[in-house]
Amino acid sequence: MATDENQFDDQTQQRWLNHFHCGDAVEVAKTMPTGLVDTVVTSPPYFQQRDYNSDLQIGRESTVAEYVDRMTQLFVELKRVVKPCGSLWMVIGDKYLKGELQGVPWRVCLALKDVGWILRSDCIWHKPNAMPSAVKTRPTTDHEYIFFFSNSKDYFYDADAVREPHITFSKDSKMKGGRGHFGKRGGTPEAGKNSGDNNLHDGRWDQAFHPKGRNKRTVWSISLSKFREAHFAVFPEQLVRTCLDASCPPGGVVLDPFSGAGTTALTARASNRSFIGIDCNADFCAMAKCRLEGSKPEALLF
Numbered sequence: 381m382a383t384d385e386n387q388f389d390d391q392t393q394q395r396w397l398n399h400f401h402c403g404d405a406v407e408v409a410k411t412m413p414t415g416l417v418d419t420v421v422t423s424p425p426y427f428q429q430r431d432y433n434s435d436l437q438i439g440r441e442s443t444v445a446e447y448v449d450r451m452t453q454l455f456v457e458l459k460r461v462v463k464p465c466g467s468l469w470m471v472i473g474d475k476y477l478k479g480e481l482q483g484v485p486w487r488v489c490l491a492l493k494d495v496g497w498i499l500r501s502d503c504i505w506h507k508p509n510a511m512p513s514a515v516k517t518r519p520t521t522d523h524e525y526i527f528f529f530s531n532s533k534d535y536f537y538d539a540d541a542v543r544e545p546h547i548t549f550s551k552d553s554k555m556k557g558g559r560g561h562f563g564k565r566g567g568t569p570e571a572g573k574n575s576g577d578n579n580l581h582d583g584r585w586d587q588a589f590h591p592k593g594r595n596k597r598t599v600w601s602i603s604l605s606k607f608r609e610a611h612f613a614v615f616p617e618q619l620v621r622t623c624l625d626a627s628c629p630p631g632g633v634v635l636d637p638f639s640g641a642g643t644t645a646l647t648a649r650a651s652n653r654s655f656i657g658i659d660c661n662a663d664f665c666a667m668a669k670c671r672l673e674g675s676k677p678e679a680l681l682f
């Protein structure tokens with residue numbers, strides 16, 4: 381579990397931490413200090429999905445290739461801003477054009493790999509309360525991707541912080557081999573052709589007997605959240621919290637370069653981390669600030 385301590389002076393911290401910075405994410409990122417951020421958690425504007433009412437916005441490009449280019453420019457810059465042991469979580473949905481799925485998430489993902497981000501996981505955000513749709517020629521989409529990248533080979537990941545409850549055995553299980561192995565490593569739970577296979581045993585032990593639960597899985601079933609004031613989809617705090625617990629050390633810094641209504645900031649503050657928000661729409665920055673302060677925005681122009 382890597383951590384590299386980068387100390388920044390008070391002035392730098394005061395300038396950057398726990399604020400929403402209004403502007404184009406790429407331009408703001410260019411002015412940020414190297415290695416300031418532990419992890420990025422973000423849901424970018426999706427390709428041709430919404431109008432965020434700003435000349436600077438990403439997502440209104442006429443081709444997927446142009447969209448991927450702009451996204452890549454940003455994440456090249458953020459590779460510098462994120463610590464070597466840091467990481468990036470990107471929640472991203474796809475787009476149908478004339479009935480054809482464009483594969484946008486994977487096109488962005490592969491472009492990021494090409495510029496040096498190391499892909500660690502393609503998690504699925506399954507939305508149990510996804511909007512119904514009238515399509516009859518394909519299944520209704522009820523998922524988005526959550527890509528997890530690290531900035532280098534040696535990166536911070538706290539598997540124990542995000543373990544899930546076991547579903548195979550429990551502490552009180554009467555299944556053969558169950559109770560005896562709860563919390564204890566060594567030996568194999570089963571005799572026969574697999575006995576003595578340490579890899580298999582470690583996997584089974586983690587799956588069934590680790591006292592803190594089994595290792596986090598790649599399908600995350602989390603309901604969409606509602607935030608009345610935002611005219612766009614905000615991502616659920618539970619989703620952001622999982623990303624932070626796994627990859628941002630307590631007291632660390634999380635950046636959301638598309639901060640919208642400030643869900644990442646809210647979750648960072650609730651879990652003892654600092655945040656940096658960037659959004660190109662000043663009204664959204666104001667809304668996020670009010671949300672954080674628990675106050676009502678006075679006048680929002682959208």
Ligand SMILES: C[S@@+](CC[C@H](N)C(=O)[O-])C[C@H]1O[C@@H](n2cnc3c(N)ncnc32)[C@H](O)[C@@H]1O
Pocket residue numbers: 403404405406422423424425426432434436437438439610612613614615637638639640641642643644658659660661664
């Ligand atoms: C999907 S929303 C993010 C919502 C956010 N995750 C939340 O929970 O509130 C995308 C945001 O990206 C912002 N945005 C679009 N283009 C941008 C750019 N070039 N630079 C910075 N922000 C941008 C939009 O204004 C919008 O608020």
